[in-house]
Amino acid sequence: MDMPVTPAVQRTVEAPRPVLHARAAFAIAIGIVVGAGIFRTPSLVAGAAATEAVFLGAWLVGGLLSIVGALCYAELASTYPQAGGDYTYLQRAFGPRTAFLYAWARLAVIQTGSIALLAYVAGDYLAQLVSIGPMSAPVYAAAAVVVLTAINWLGVKQGTSTQNWLTAIEVGGLVAIVLAGLLFAPDAPVAATPASSGDAYGLILVFVLLTYGGWSEAVYVSAEVRDAPRVMPRILVLSLTAIAVLYLLVNLAYLRVLGLGGIAASETVAADAMQAVFGAPGATAISALVVAAALTSANATLITGARSAYAVGRDFPALSMLGRWDAESGSPRNAVLVQGALALLLVGLGAFARDGFRTAVEYTAPVFWLFFLLVGISLFVLRARDPQAPRVFRVPLYPLLPLLFCATSAYLLYSSLAYTGLGALVGVAVLAVGGLLLVRLRPASP
Template sequence: MDSSEPRPAAALPRPTLRAREAFAITIGIVVGAGIFRTPSLVAGASASEAAMLAAWAFGGVLSIVGALCYAELATTYPQAGGDYSYLRRAYGARPAFLYAWARLAVIQTGSVAVLTYVIGDYLAQLTGLGGWSSPAFAAAAVLLLTWLNWLGVRQGTRTQNWLTVIEIAGICAIVAAALLMTPAGARPPAPPGGDSQFGLILVFVLLTYGGWNEAVYVTAEVRDARRWMPRILCLSLIAIAALYLLVNLAYLRVLGLQGMADSEAVAADAMRVLFGGSGAVFMSALVVAAALTSANATMITGARSVYAVGRDFPALAFAGRWDERSGSPRTAMLVQGGLALLLVGLGAVARDGFRTAVEYTAPVFWLFFLLVGVSLFVLRRRDPGLPRPFRVPLYPLLPLVFCATSAYLLYSSLAYTGIGALVGVGVLAAGGIVLLYIRPLSQPRESSP
């Protein structure tokens, strides 16, 4: 081809996803292994059953407030980069790169590694293949999910649809069994009343609701996204809140508040009371399904942020390529899978240190979540004439509530990790060093048609 001839335009994300597939991704990320563990922590910090259930309902309301803010951003700026795109528009490419760096280095790939270790731990218990079977199963899960999503968006989302159905059906089975099979008055008596530790409860509850914002990373691929994204974000959270309330009612009916607080595996203990050893096996299989669901959805959305940053930085252009035939960012998916495998390997050597380091990134996550909330105000002022198909109701009250909640969680996560938060600072510092050697495009390219 003559060098003077114009080069063909690079492939871009196309709207191929149906609304139900975006619903499955959102629900799959949120309803992970956390709902089988954190209810016991919430129960231990609650003074009464009513206070515990109110906390789960309040967490759902706060999450929906955040979803309304994200719905405005997603419908106004329907790019594949999600949070990265909003931060880039509000604050510039360099601060946005630091977010993408932390997300790729630890937050997203670390989540995949931890989730696949959950899969490995439970499969190791079921198969009894020896001490190294857990990391081997974890690595196999990373490879399998990376391969499925590398094949194409259709394969990845079809897998997500089926895993979500299995996961939700299993949780509904727990609820039905607890509500229908537990004799009245069988649960232990409630402990003496006290004061609820509201701050601690909110940290655990919102942690379990976490991940709903990941839906915006596929905005550019959702059909009629400007119409559907607000519904996807809000309706999925309403469904999740109802599910969380029902499953906590089920735990209460079987174990009581004190029994939940004393349990280290509340769902498994509830099923063991109802069905004995077979109930524990069922729970192991359900936890594996839940972890697979969350890991697959995390891979789908995580690769989109890698692709978006690759579009803006020429030095990372290899990751910013969209494969039109598969309908996915194949190179970004491989980069993400390779880093997740590396973290799985590090976890096999030092599991405790690895998991702790991942937890220490929470302050970084909440910092950028707060900045996304503030970006709504910044972008409304900067782009006043831009069409906004969806506007946050009760503006500026609801965005202020979202920002205040994020600021509180940032403070709480710093207080919880203490000096360990320096690990998150170190991740950002490493990204700052990388920024010394790479430069963004002077005019960023959009990652949507």
């Protein structure tokens, strides 16, 4: 049984301060979602869909379900605007042990693995643009981790400024794909014949919601956003609405150029679409865009991941080094460095035994959806346990929308286990290691 919730002990004079404008949190939310996934998962979704209607409908359903989840998070973020995000909600609802397991999963699996994977995506495409030898991709990936870690170590202003620029480049590139596909598409798509004779709805949703994944990361900077209780609900809902519209238009452009079969057969769907429209220069341009997209998501993941590591270091004395907030930089510098070092280690291991995109999904998805489900349940628990907390924003149609969010998360947890193999077992095993650490770790006393 989890221990009772105990207030966090303030270990340092400094703590997060509300210095970020709403647009910075909006850029983080957009940047972390619109990453490398939209350039890869459409082919996997098309391979499991039998018709264009199912293919496009899946992106619409994914956007609507994500907005439902965002409404649930909006209540939690506006009620408890703290740097820990999900960690704070789980701690309040289920106690410090469950919260620690979540923080461990983020540090050991979800965040560092995502940073390394995104760095490799950038490295692979940079190696195609400018090769520096057989080890080009690992060298570029390692350099990306080092540079982004250094930028965020310098301070929150440097990290978010970088995020704003990268997000603008990324979104601009996707708009270019939409315009190219809708205005300059060939008379007939490359391959209209579907690759699948039946619809695998569970698998389709796993990949679609993976591509929408990351929107909840914005809550990790809620303690640093000005007037967070009022603006965080708008940031979460508006960012996902914009992303859903953009994803629908991008996938419609892919269909116009390549057709459902062409999308399914492509491993670089955006590059193939642009090459079909503009030739080799189009493919080169999109490769540069993928690099920007991967770096955008990696930078946003690094920003938010360091905040959850800071939160657990603040609450567990044995990990107090992570819980130090640097006043000069306005960031948890130690947490930034530890996270960067772990991601760099994973990049180094990937140079010798790299798993593919699908294996990365297997590794992270079950653990991710397990804790997403627990966060959904925590909304009900905290409504009952903490009814006096000022709730600036309340989920509309309560309890129907939170129940839908929990049911979706439970179904995706099942689907991620049903459609995966060894990768899922490794992720669960790493989570179990965190459980063993709890035997020695104790939360701070009141």
